[in-house]
Amino acid sequence: MxxxxxxxxxxxxxxxxxxxxxxxxxxxxxxxxxxxxxxxxxxxxxxxxxxxxxxxxxxxxxxxxxxxxxxxxxxxxxxxxxxxxxxxxxxxxxxxxxxxxxxxxxxxxxxxxxxxxxxxxxxxxxxxxxxxxxxxxxxxxxxxxxxxxxxxxxxxxxxxxxxxxxxxxxxxxxxxxxxxxxxxxxxxxxxxxxxxxxxxxxxxxxxxxxxxxxxxxxxxxxxxxxxxxxxxxxxxxxxxxxxxGHGNARSVTVAREIPVFSCATLEECDNLCALLARHDINAIRVEDGHGVVICIVSDIDFALRLVALSDTVPVFIGSKNVVTELDSSVLRVHVVGDYDRAIALARQIHERMYPAAVGAPSR
Known part of the structure; x- marks a missing residue:
């Protein structure tokens, strides 16, 4: 049928x-x-x-x-x-x-x-x-x-x-x-x-x-x-x-107000990331002022429940915004506290990627 x-x-x-x-x-x-x-x-x-x-x-x-x-x-x-x-x-x-x-x-x-x-x-x-x-x-x-x-x-x-x-x-x-x-x-x-x-x-x-x-x-x-x-x-x-199965393009994404955790050791970071990966949850590791931190971008409610039940006890350091540059050979992640600053950064990155598109209608 x-x-x-x-x-x-x-x-x-x-x-x-x-x-x-x-x-x-x-x-x-x-x-x-x-x-x-x-x-x-x-x-x-x-x-x-x-x-x-x-x-x-x-x-x-x-x-x-x-x-x-x-x-x-x-x-x-x-x-x-x-x-x-x-x-x-x-x-x-x-x-x-x-x-x-x-x-x-x-x-x-x-x-x-x-x-x-x-x-x-x-x-x-x-x-x-x-x-x-x-x-x-x-x-x-x-x-x-x-x-x-x-x-x-x-x-x-x-x-x-x-x-x-x-x-x-x-x-x-x-x-x-x-x-x-x-x-x-x-x-x-x-x-x-x-x-x-x-x-x-x-x-x-x-x-x-x-x-x-x-x-x-x-x-x-x-x-x-x-x-x-x-x-x-x-x-x-x-x-x-x-x-x-085909096609690619440079892009920039913004994930708003996602939970960010820091771990006491790199081993704890590895264990937590492995736990989340087993459940197909995207956890991004980024270095910032707190050392190595883990940003949970997808399935947040479910991920937080896994974190609470895990042997690792990470420290919640707040909700942040994650701006990601995606290219066929490059993936750069920026953790930004202020949402307006995150949007401004995304615009700057996109302008660098597509300079001829600045000011063009989006749709």
Whole structure:
């Protein structure tokens, strides 16, 4: 069965009316001849943070599994709303959540890892409906408990579903049409990258680029799924970047307010970095006034829990901003305390990389 796999991020759902806009786009795709569609959705913008705040207000020591159950409801609501908007157009649609997607994970609550997939539930739903709306960022563990794949991980859900259905392309929709040489909202003249390799994209994602989740990029490379980054605007669809096996570009990323730790010895630094690496968490080692420090850029909540449970007892020295220069042969990391200074540094680096682009429109 041929199916088109699309993912819509939280920026696609700023207001309830946006579900009707997305439904209209799916209807247009079906009218143009596409047979079946799986639409993977994130929670409405801001919902996950609100849910977490409410949970911790009720119980600051809420268990990780309890938090997973609460946070996953944001994507469940989003999936139900999009199903309602599609059904209103007379199109047969159904929404599925983590209990019925056929994705099994380990029991690392807060940032579970996919262990197996079964396409049967989604294929059965596609037999009866033109559109299946899948709640992103969630699955179940081997005991049938709901697990959360991590913040901003609906990308991973979409790539996994594309792979399990035998599709080799997945469309990712966000508020920017693709991958840029810098954040276009921060750096004037940021250049759209038409094509980029999985490896180069993985480096950018691991160092703070927000367009794609780093575990989704890794899964796509492993399972040979091409990622097509798009944006749905009032003028139609804009295709910006294709992530595949080829392409590279110099870039600069900014990771805001990330936790920074110092360790008593280099051996403790090595042990902590090894622990985080085993869980596919990017920890950057940088030398500064505190000696060698470790900056945790990705999956921060889950990483902090690992740090708290580890034999190593690092010292938290505050939240900092990390600016990273990425080139095919160079990776330079700058730890900056003030966010405005971090942005200014990123602009200076980008101007050095792309002098002809200064002052050019970013999009």
């Amino acid at each position: 041929n199916a088109t796999i699309l993912k819509f991020g939280g920026s696609s759902f700023l207001h309830p009316k946006d579900y009707g806009r997305i439904a209209g786009h799916l209807a247009d795709r079906l009218a143009a001849g596409e047979h079946k569609i799986v639409a993977v959705v994130s929670a409405m913008s801001g919902t996950t943070c609100n849910l977490k705040a409410v949970m911790l207000d009720v119980n600051k020591q809420a268990s990780p599994s309890n938090l997973d159950g609460a946070l996953a409801t944001g994507e469940m609501l989003s999936a139900s709303l999009l199903e309602a908007a599609i059904s209103r157009l007379g199109i047969p649609a159904i929404s599925l959540n983590g209990y019925s997607l056929g994705i099994r994970t380990n029991s690392d609550f807060g940032r579970a890892s996919i262990k197996s997939v079964d396409p049967t539930p989604i294929l059965a739903a596609l037999q009866e409906h033109h559109v299946v709306v899948a709640a992103g960022a969630q699955a179940i563990d081997q005991s049938g408990r709901l697990t959360f794949l991590g913040r901003n991980s609906s990308d991973l859900s979409a790539i996994a579903i594309a792979s399990m259905l035998g599709e080799h392309t997945c469309e990712i929709y966000s508020d920017v049409p693709g991958v840029y040489t810098a954040d276009p909202y921060l750096v004037a003249g940021a250049q759209l990258i038409p094509e980029i390799s999985y490896r180069a994209m993985l480096q950018m994602s691991r160092h703070g680029a927000k367009v794609l989740h780093h575990r989704a990029v890794h899964y796509a490379e492993t399972h040979n799924v091409t990622i097509v980054c798009k944006s749905l605007t009032s003028d139609g669809v804009i295709t910006g970047t294709i992530v595949t």
